[in-house]
Amino acid sequence: MAHTTAPATGDTPSDHSSGESPRLDLDAYLARIGWSGRREVSAETLRSVHRAHLRGIPFENVQAVLGSAPSLALPDLQAKLVRSRRGGYCFEHNTLFAAALEALGFGVTRLAARVRVDAQGAVRPRTHMLLLVDVPGESRQYVADVGFGSIGGLYEGIPLEVGVEVRGGGRAHRLVREPxxxxxxxxxxQTFQDDAWSDQYAFSREPFEHGDFEVINWHIATNPRSPFQHTLFVxxxxxxxxxxxxxHIMVTTRADGTREKRELSDPAELRRVLDSDFGIELPEGARLEF
Incomplete structure (x- = not known):
């Protein structure tokens, strides 16, 4: 897919050199995802905000395809994912979601995982971000992840427990341990698809810091061998x-498991589909070609 680069709101890192830690505009974030529940710190709040974020903000790697790594600075994430008709990929989504959970009163640890989808036994580097969430008053922790760009991604936060099957939104997940x-x-x-459990990614509970994800983010967005650098994923x-x-291949999977696949005809249809089906407005002047 050929591309040209054009700067746009949320695509150009802003200057945050004041020394003050940026704060999330929680009201704007919750309005963006359409969530208006009681702001109590509970497992149900975690699950419902998780579901709302997944439905409210699309997954997309447009900026990487246009030639640069997206900023993970919180003001830039708010400008792009909250205040614009845009989305992002795992580092953007889960960095924003972590800030929202912390603003609501949850404890959050950032983790990194090795993706196993289509890995065929290969040991990949840790290139996916997910979250381990502590709910005050509960002894068990939860795995949350609103940024896995696949139908195998979590629909809501699930307990960090072995073998507990969680079903919702037409999806089923569980966690297993591996030596x-x-x-x-x-x-x-793991997710249950096509009558079998299949691995999505593997992780440990070692905390990763913001700087770690800055490096991984740059690698994923700019390495010529990375699929995110040259193939559009939405x-x-x-x-x-x-x-x-x-x-330019569109697949719609309904809750009953039926799938519909079609090929987009040209760049104009691609732009229309991004706008109407995904709620994504491309940066001004950007061209995504076949």
Missing amino acids: HHGLEDLWVL QRTTPEAHLALVG
């Missing part, structure tokens, strides 16, 4: 279906 030579066995997220979850666009 590992590190300090603890691995946790593996996802959106609705109450009725999951929409996935890879390059």
Whole structure:
């Protein structure tokens, strides 16, 4: 997919050199995802905000395809994902979601995972971000992840417990343990698809910091060998279906498991689909070509 680069709101990192830590505009964020529940710190709040974020903000890697790594600075994420008709990929989504959960009163640890979808046994680097969430008053922790660009991604936060099956939004997930030579066995997220459980990614509970994700983000967005650098990936979850666009192939998967696949005809149709089906307004002057 050929591309040209054009700066736009949310795509050009702003200057945050004042030394003050930026704060999330929680009201604007909750309005963006359409959530208006009681702001109490509970597992149900975690699950419902997770679902609302997944439905409210699309997954997309437009900026990487246009030639640069997106900023992970909170003001830039708010400008792009909250105040614009845009989305982002895992580092953007989960950095924003972590800030929202912390503003609501949850404890959050940032983790990194090795994606296993289509890995065919290969050991990939840790290039996916997810969150481990503490709910005050509860002894168990929860895994949250609003940025996995696949129908196998979590629909809501799930307990960090072995073998507990969680179903919702036409999806089913569980966590299993796997022996590992590190300090603890691995946790593996699995989803039930095509009549079988399949691995999505594997992770440990080692905390990762913002700087770690800055490096991984740059690698994923700019390395010529990274698929995110040259192939458009767009996802959106609705109450009725999951929409996935890879390059110019559109797949709609409904809650009953039925799929519809079609090929977009030209760049003009691509732009229309991004706008109408995914709620994404491309940066002014940007061209995404076949």
